[in-house]
Amino acid sequence: MRRAVFTLLGPRSSTKQLVKSVASLQSRTVSTKVKDEIKRWDVSIPVERASTPPSSWFLDPEIYQLERSAVFAKNWICVGRKDQVAQNGQYFSGMVAGEPYIVVRDGDTLRGFFNVCRHHAAQLTPLCGQGCTDKFVCPYHGWTYALNGRLTKAMRLKGIQDFKAKDFGLKPIQVGELGPLIFINLSEDTVDGVETVFQTPHVRLQEKGYLDLSWVKRVEYPMKCNWKVFVDNYLDGGYHVEYLHPALTSNLDISTYKTTVTDMYSIQEAKGNDQSDKRIGQSSLYIYMYPSVMINKYGPWMDTNMVIPTGANSCTVVYDYFLENEMINNMSDADLQLFITESLKASDQVQQEDNMICESVQTGLESSAYDVGRYAPGVEMADHAFHRTLAKQLQAHV
Ligand code: FES
Ligand SMILES: [Fe+2]
Structure with missing residues (x-):
């Protein structure tokens, strides 16, 4: 065991x-201060004019508790x-x-x-x-x-x-x-x-062969940031990729980056730049399913990221890596092991870069200098959709 x-x-x-019981969690009394903070984000304001949620959403232990009952228990x-x-x-x-x-x-x-x-x-x-x-x-x-x-x-x-x-x-x-x-x-x-809530992501992933994979490895990354900081990082429509992940930029054609958003999921996709890069392949599909899981299909790989809140200012991201059965069956053991080792190393580098910036963001959110930010409307629409769904659920609860 x-x-x-x-x-x-x-x-x-x-x-x-x-x-x-979950019912008793749901009836938890919410302080006036938190009610006011939750209501500060107006769900009717479009991304072009909206500010990001107040920093208190990423820091306040009471809001973290509220998320348990309003989001994670629902x-x-x-x-x-x-x-x-x-x-x-x-x-x-x-x-x-x-x-x-x-x-x-x-x-x-x-x-x-x-x-x-x-x-x-x-x-x-x-x-x-x-x-x-x-x-x-x-x-x-x-x-x-x-x-x-x-x-x-x-x-x-x-x-x-x-x-x-x-x-x-x-x-x-x-x-x-x-x-x-x-x-x-x-x-x-x-x-x-x-399967009803996430029917479209399921169909898109099925087309990409996600039912014909074998699990390879689990890696866990404890992070010193609120869980939403990691989700925000994931959902910024490739905005950060060329600055934070220079090695990845050369493999992805950022000009083909496309984002589709709905209340409960978003789909980001991009074509590969270097067709000889076996890890990324011809195209990548990045799917976020509210509130806390991402599924990434690229080349013969798929990884899933479960974002697990562990406190107001900490979370753990659990990565599970899967590989297409066709590749497993058609490669020699030695070649397969080499491919897996190199792919996981490349993925770890991207994750370390995201870790570093997410912890930096958390430090900034805790600063008196910061309260709210803005969205880049042409790329950060999935972030905005995430915040809108979250705000609706939190506001319905206070
Ligand atoms: S038998 Fe389970 S608590 Fe006693
Ligand atoms: Fe990233």
Whole structure:
């Protein structure tokens, strides 16, 4: 079993926080100061005249808490990969919006549960881990649950009254699959499926062969910036590429950069410059799915980026790299290893450059010299669309 895979939205909460329902999170009282800050961004102002959200959105712990309930507990959040739960009994666990969850393969059915024992609230598995099991046995007093969440065993309950085991199964969470990825949605309401919300990105990625890939490697980057700083960096329509990533610029034809935006996703695409560059290939597709996952398909590669808030001014970005099966099958082991090593090195360089600038931005956001900025309207429309969707969800909550 591997520990510390990732924790969505923050380090381990106290036991009291863990048993809070999503509903109670949603009714959290919001201070007048935060309400005013949230309302400062007017969703009706077009990108040409709009300012960026106030720096408080990237700094204030209360706004970070608000995002848990208004955003991360309401939307489809990417939490892992299908290959992690391919076999019966395979599971992984983590945290989203302060809520511990388990995703498990139960025969043909993929299930999600709150990772909270119905006895005294302990986690059934390590908070962030993965493994394979035929049942979940609570490490505290041994209450045992089947893979479908049913309570099947609870010792020493002689004399208990008004108790029916069938009422004490694990609480379910909505789970969805999109291509090679797994999403969960903590909403207590029935919501549109992840494949409905992200139908167009799914079709575009299918055309690019994302169903015929094998997972290669996971790399995690802890960052000293608010999660939205990383998202903003990703969504600026290639604006930063020629300045921040000079090595990448030579491989991408920036003049072909095209951005399509909607409320829930954006698609950025560009053609490759150097057709001999196997890593980038002829074209690149960069897809952002609100709020916190990106899927990048270029050449034979795909990488996915899960942006995991870990505090108001920190996050971790989890990169999963996939490679086309055709390339894996047609290259010698030695050539393949060399190609993988060099490609991951190039990707790491881009990520290090983005890390550096995101941490620089966070430092600037904390400065008294900065409150709001502006958008370059011809390129930063996806940033504006992201802020608009976020503002709508936050404003509906205060
Ligand atoms: S807390 Fe799980 S059995 Fe007691
Ligand atoms: Fe970048």
